Amino acid sequence: MDIKPEEMIKISNAMPKKSWMETPPDLSDGKFCYPAKAKTLEYLGLPNPRDWSPADEDWKLPENWQQIIHEGFKERLDKYRSLKVFMDVCVRCGACADKCHFYLGSGDPKNMPFLRAELLRSIYRNDFTLAGKLLGKFAGARKMTTTVIKEWFSYLYQCTECRRCSVFCPYGIDTAEITMMGRELLNLIGLNINWIKDPVANCSKTGNHLGIQPQNFKEIVEFFCEDIEEITGVKINPSFNRKGAEVLFVTPSGDAFADPGTYTFMGYLMLFEHIGLDYTLSTYASEGGNFGLFTSSDMMKKLNAKMYHEAERLGVKYIIGGECGHMWRVVNQYMDTMNGPANFLEVPKSPITGTVFENAASTKMIHIAEFTADLIKHNKLKLDPSRNDHLKVTWHDSCNPARAMGILEEPRYVLKSVCNNFHEMPANTIREETFCCGSGAGLNTEEIMEQRLRGGLPRANAVKYVHDKYGVNMLACMCAIDRAALPPLMDYWVPGVEVIGLHELVANALVMDGEIERTTNLRFEDLPGAEGDSDE
């Protein structure tokens, strides 16, 4: 990054001279995500496949694109009460403005949640309200033009659907809902981004976003098992696509693909081996995440359908889901409605503690943090938290688990059980007020690195606070996108802080049956005292 952190944080909040309706979006290089390739859209059967660039003057839209947007808008107003109410009730009180990480990091007024929504509302008023039709600009209405659609594209991909604004809105207006609808509309005329569409196509083809084929998925996991055996001396026996297992375990494929997510995956394997859980992995339902969520409700449903479909085929009793953010938005708020009822499954019951998870009585899928917290509460795990003593840890609540689920205490309970040095970030930046990593909702892509670093500033700044104050050197989280997005964010804003998944910390502290004395952690880094340091 050319800009230094001390320069980037100097953010001007001065408003532009021209009115926002007359300010066109900046679509110069580095200010937009690369569009989806023609062949990807063709494979997915999505409209208007072509090669184009947002930097071009001509976006090669279908001839009747305005009509398509108008009709799509109308259809969604009729299908979603949320959209209709949110289009009408905003009073522009501005309470949401400085709650958005992108606004805080950029100072661009169109990143204020209510103005982001006004980008759509202005069209809504023009097309669907009498006042807008009669009074035009004075009623806050404007006509759809190519500049407006470019503005939509620019700003709907500068929102990570994190819902922080919705916590502060007196009417609960949820910008995520508006961004989701807006992106659905953009999809109707072929305005999509590659970093979302590629994973979607991969997921359809291979079962996961990263396009890992079945034999490779198996190889990767077996490779993890070799590493685990080397570190702990314990042989791990995972199974794949096994019928009759009690539990199907589904986690984002990102954890199989890149550090530090891979260590989290190893953590799952060690935990399950240690407690003797009768589980299977699936190479077909090998994706917990769902980039359909960032595309359209239909695509979300299609990608999500694999979980229940595979659970039924394998005849498992219930599903455990791994650490992921948006995956849990889908599982907690959409899955059962879209692809249920899963009557072929049973209410999840921990075979180790006997705990029945009534909170998942219908969906039959529990979060691994719920499962592990229950194990620890019942003293079913032998833990040596001192193995994590070289770490000073803070906890990043991921947007979706925090604001679309409320899983706040479970991971904290687990975290405090497996490490001795834990420090919370300031109250306005955690739990339901947590800040996004800046790269959610499909925006974790290289070409917009500056936008991501700016969007991640509030999160990073809170980490810096505990880094400076308590010497925090490890940022723990339970989201695969976080594990990919936070390392570069930390390197830029708070060098010296690394990123770790919850179950990597668990696995490091876990004293397994028959294990050898550990000298390294899962990253093959020496454990404190392992080299015989006298001061340890």
Added chain:
Amino acid sequence: MNVNIVLSLVAVVVLGALAFLGGSAPVLQGVFGIMIPYIAFVMFLGGFIWRIMKWAKSPVPFRIPTTCGQQKSLPWIKHAKLENPSSGLGVMGRMALEIFTFRSLFRNTKAEIKGDRISYEWEIWLWLGSLAFHYSFLAVLVRHMRFFLEPVPAAIKFLEAADGFFQIGLPIVMLSGVILFAAAGFLFARRVATPRLRYTSLAADYFPLFLIMAIALSGMFMRYFLRVDIVAVKELTMGLATLSPTIPANIDPFLFVHLFLVCVLFVYFPFSKLMHAGGIFLSPTRNMANNNRAKRHINPWNPDLTFVTYEKYENTFREKMIEAGLPVEKES
């Protein structure tokens, strides 16, 4: 000067002047004193219902509450029953907090970058201003019921006594009217003084504030300065209430300014952002329980879609799967 402010202000002044001229002309008093109030009342009621029905017509396909606290999960973890409700009762509690205390607005913070640090401060003024505005408006509205009820109920008399508790001036100053004017003034001043709000505010944001300030001002002007003939006013309002409207002979024409502006507000209400009053009840992020995994929510238009089934997947990868020793449904 901001064109949206000027336009809104001019609109309110013109409307007030129109009413004064109309009210001063005896032939038009029937229009401003009887016809328009009836039309406004019907349009308000009808418009409000129409608007709610219009929203309600669209289904709620997904259960999407914004959770602001700990979910209900394991029995030993303290559940935030109001911030993350899991039952209808919890939702009612959450909604009550939202409607009566503006819970979400109470959270408001002000973020500021100071050097290399972002600081967050609790920002209570918007919450306080809004609360003062809405509750004083409610008190004013309820007090005005005395003009439409005979005998005046004890509850209203009690409210009046409380409102005039400090016994300032003669006639005794009703605090609610003063607070209403001041709070609306604050909301306006805030809009103008905050650059990002001034930049984004529409005429639709200024107009209702000016309108309400004008209503409060004209009311206070009549009560404290003109000291209009209250008996005549009540004769007019009781006539309206009992559906036997008359225009009393000695009615002050200035009353029509106040009355007409109220009528404008009534007509404007259902077609404007003021409908947030009704919309809050229908907001899916607030009025739903976060019990999705325990209780299935039904989407009435849940589409039937084809997805890549396991069978298709195995057909694509069968050979590789067999080679890798993965179990398959069909060997070839």
